[in-house]
Amino acid sequence: MLKASKLVIATLITTSALMTFNSANAANYPPKTINMVAPSGAGGGWDLTIRTVAKTLKDTGIVKSNLPVTNRPGGGGAVNLAYMQTQKGKGNLISVYSPPILLTNLTGLTQFSYKDTTPIARLITDYAAFVVPENSRYKSIKDVMDALKKDPKSVKIGGTSAAGSMDHIQFLLVAKAAGVKNLRQIDYVSFQDGSLVAQALGGHVDLISTGLGDVAGLVKSGKLHALAQTADKRVGEGAIAKIPTVKESGIDVTFENWRGLFGPKDMPQAAVTYWRDAIKKMVKTDEWKAAVKRNGWDNAYQNDTQFKAFLGKTNQQYKTLIKEVFGR
Incomplete structure (x- = not known):
């Protein structure tokens, strides 16, 4: 009986301590600093998205904490995903991801997947864009596909994601729909150090496969020419709205590049609740709506459950x- 009583008392003390801990977590959240992470180099789509989120949250006063942005590139997002496993149970890290969080796992590039995170919210849908330097011999996406049909190694493709991940996959899907054979022979080179545009302008790659929002500014400036994008309709405004869809070129395929926010696995419930409310408020602001329109994104908000x-x-x-x- 004495042992049983001690066990009951110990259980009550432990339960009480956990309740106090959880209550304190809720009362003390958010911390003074929350690290916002782009799992890529500066200038890419992840970088643009997380910096836009951080700026909007600060400018609107929705979040008072410091929101420094960290770039942690490598492996098409796999390096940061591995790092996030060391942060389990913490609430001071928010990372942006898109299809590569699924693709890198499915293609065997990493053992980790979205199941090893805490999904917080889907934000937007961007689309794939295929761009070339203004002096390129390719004037349309059909020109590119015709060249690849004759010789699958005749066009060198560059992207910021790893081989087998999003920038690579989205181009191959379009090539497959266009009737290109020997897809595995197509040359794809990954540049995760922020040098992709310079590589294209320097003639080291023929075409960039990327997100439309990633290159919107360069297209508007005239440094790059967009051959096509993968929405089912024209999107954006100004120069972006003039970019033809892949379908307009007779290639019957679309591709959505959704982007969302993730925390470490087992993120405290206080943090999950806080971010659910914060992001729900953010997507309704004029500042966020303006950024979505400016970057040619489509609003695709979903809360954590959805x-x-x-x-x-x-x-x-x-x-x-x-x-x-x-074939696997």
């Missing part, structure tokens, strides 16, 4: 796509 369901369904769809393209 986002988890979306990720599960999309992961299964990507499995099918990879099998079709790579």
